[in-house]
Amino acid sequence: MLTRIPERYLVPLYRVEDVRRREQASFAQEGESYAMMHRAGEALYRHILHHNASLKHLSVVVGGGNNGGDGLVVAALAAQDGIEVTVYDCSSKPRTGDAEYAEKVAFGYDTIQITRNIEALNQDPGQVVVDGLLGIGFHPPISEDLANAIAAINQKRAQGAWVVSVDCPSGLDVETGRGALLVEADLVVTFIADKLGHYLLDGAVACHQIVMESLQAVDLLNRPTAYFLTPAVLENYPPCLRLPNSHKGTYGHVTVLGGDLGFGGAAIMASEAAAKSGVGTVTLMTQSRHLSASLMRNPNVMCVSPEDIGLGDTLRSSESVLVIGPGLGRTEWSERNWQAFLATEGPAVVDADALYWLGVYGQPMGRPAVLTPHPGEAARLLQCSTADILEDLVGSAQQIATRFQSVVILKGATSVVVNQNGDVVILGQPCPALAKGGSGDVLSGMVGACLAYYHEPFEAAVIAAAWHNMAANKASLVIGQISMQPYQLLDYLE
Ligand SMILES: NC(=O)C1=CN([C@@H]2O[C@H](COP(=O)(O)OP(=O)(O)OC[C@H]3O[C@@H](n4cnc5c(N)ncnc54)[C@H](OP(=O)(O)O)[C@@H]3O)[C@@H](O)[C@H]2O)[C@H](O)CC1
Numbered sequence: 001m002l003t004r005i006p007e008r009y010l011v012p013l014y015r016v017e018d019v020r021r022r023e024q025a026s027f028a029q030e031g032e033s034y035a036m037m038h039r040a041g042e043a044l045y046r047h048i049l050h051h052n053a054s055l056k057h058l059s060v061v062v063g064g065g066n067n068g069g070d071g072l073v074v075a076a077l078a079a080q081d082g083i084e085v086t087v088y089d090c091s092s093k094p095r096t097g098d099a100e101y102a103e104k105v106a107f108g109y110d111t112i113q114i115t116r117n118i119e120a121l122n123q124d125p126g127q128v129v130v131d132g133l134l135g136i137g138f139h140p141p142i143s144e145d146l147a148n149a150i151a152a153i154n155q156k157r158a159q160g161a162w163v164v165s166v167d168c169p170s171g172l173d174v175e176t177g178r179g180a181l182l183v184e185a186d187l188v189v190t191f192i193a194d195k196l197g198h199y200l201l202d203g204a205v206a207c208h209q210i211v212m213e214s215l216q217a218v219d220l221l222n223r224p225t226a227y228f229l230t231p232a233v234l235e236n237y238p239p240c241l242r243l244p245n246s247h248k249g250t251y252g253h254v255t256v257l258g259g260d261l262g263f264g265g266a267a268i269m270a271s272e273a274a275a276k277s278g279v280g281t282v283t284l285m286t287q288s289r290h291l292s293a294s295l296m297r298n299p300n301v302m303c304v305s306p307e308d309i310g311l312g313d314t315l316r317s318s319e320s321v322l323v324i325g326p327g328l329g330r331t332e333w334s335e336r337n338w339q340a341f342l343a344t345e346g347p348a349v350v351d352a353d354a355l356y357w358l359g360v361y362g363q364p365m366g367r368p369a370v371l372t373p374h375p376g377e378a379a380r381l382l383q384c385s386t387a388d389i390l391e392d393l394v395g396s397a398q399q400i401a402t403r404f405q406s407v408v409i410l411k412g413a414t415s416v417v418v419n420q421n422g423d424v425v426i427l428g429q430p431c432p433a434l435a436k437g438g439s440g441d442v443l444s445g446m447v448g449a450c451l452a453y454y455h456e457p458f459e460a461a462v463i464a465a466a467w468h469n470m471a472a473n474k475a476s477l478v479i480g481q482i483s484m485q486p487y488q489l490l491d492y493l494e
């Protein structure tokens with residue numbers, strides 16, 4: 001799938017139905033189901049002790065399902081070790097099956113305090129909280145009682161408690177990554193397989209650290225829905241290796257086309273991003289009144305206006321990459337340039353208002369291409385609402401890839417990168433400093449650069465997006481989330 005990235009850096013992610021199938025197959029093979037719940041509790045308890053060596057008191061918040069059952073196993077194991085345990089029981093009806101059995105075992109310890117008053121968590125002396133309210137059986141919207149319990153856990157964490165979530169942060173829809181109200185977890189111990197929603201939207205923000213315990217579940221060898229790219233990968237595999245015996249031609253050429261009146265900065269930033277990402281040569285094609293600004297800022301970037309030279313004449317070879325869109329606008333000038341783009345061949349990155357024109361003209365790309373929509377642009381391309389896109393980021397990105405025959409980076413707190421073969425990579429660590437105009441322009445230039453020297457759109461898209469995110473996180477640590485400007489991440493690429 002990715003030739004430059006070893007598989008060990010790719011975490012396979014699954015949908016709930018795959019996890020349920022493996023769970024059922026395991027129950028069938030073992031002839032019972034409680035053993036797996038017990039292994040889940042043991043694994044959790046091991047991780048709790050690993051992070052809290054001198055644990056004296058444990059607060060365990062449990063719902064009525066099997067997620068709560070796992071929590072009750074932990075409560076019993078801790079009580080066995082002489083740790084003081086308080087169980088906050090938030091079930092709304094009697095437990096059944098494995099959870100009922102786990103309750104019987106746990107409530108058999110008279111050292112375990114049991115309360116239904118979640119408000120008391122605030123005064124609990126424990127500084128370690130187990131969140132076993134809701135797991136993969138959660139279906140939104142959340143009930144008022146459980147919403148109160150989630151709020152109580154978050155409040156406790158805000159006061160300094162360490163929170164471990166059983167399988168997933170309660171309130172998270174592990175399919176979509178959405179959670180209107182969800183637990184913020186220092187650690188998530190997830191079972192059988194990593195789930196998609198841990199790495200998307202609210203899930204990506206709420207899960208500070210995730211460990212997966214397979215619980216010896218039967219492996220049905222289903223193809224993962226997606227992979228998460230471990231952020232550390234680029235520390236070990238730098239994106240643009242400079243070869244000692246190389247020249248500018250070794251690293252390819254990018255032309256950036258964009259920057260209508262009022263939007264010159266977008267195109268200038270994209271061309272600067274391509275240059276700083278190590279591409280051999282960069283041309284900027286923009287409105288003539290922006291040329292001097294570009295020359296002043298980046299004399300290494302050749303710049304011309306489409307009134308002076310044809311777009312095709314800026315391309316240096318059949319492998320020159322065209323980045324179209326940053327600041328392109330929606331005027332006559334913009335449309336003329338979109339048409340000029342359609343008359344060219346060769347690899348392309350289509351961003352910002354070029355995605356608007358792509359939607360208007362509607363034809364497949366017909367060339368190696370990477371599209372870089374945010375959810376709003378994705379919604380326009382698929383003629384649906386942004387809410388529809390957020391309900392299924394992976395499926396939406398795949399639909400765009402199929403419709404326009406291209407690689408797609410669906411941008412967000414974490415980004416979803418897909419190709420036409422059904423490969424899906426989710427990447428990044430949320431970086432709020434990037435929630436500013438200009439972040440996308442910088443990304444498009446970086447994708448253009450990676451495409452210029454890798455030649456393979458999926459690889460280029462994955463590596464550029466991961467690189468952009470990694471540099472932004474580094475930059476924001478130094479400069480600050482509020483004041484960091486997106487182009488500043490370009491000083492943290494190496
Ligand atoms: N051996 C095993 O069974 C193992 C289970 N594992 C753990 O189990 C959970 C999945 O357990 P499940 O019981 O299927 O579901 P949950 O516990 O996540 O949730 C079901 C309970 O939650 C209630 N619920 C659901 N949605 C809401 C909502 N919006 N508001 C309030 N309450 C909600 C639901 O109530 P119902 O009224 O809908 O029945 C249930 O009470 C999994 O995540 C693991 O932690 C392990 O995998 C080990 C083996």
Ligand SMILES: [K+]
Binds near residue numbers: 132133135
């Ligand atoms: K949970």
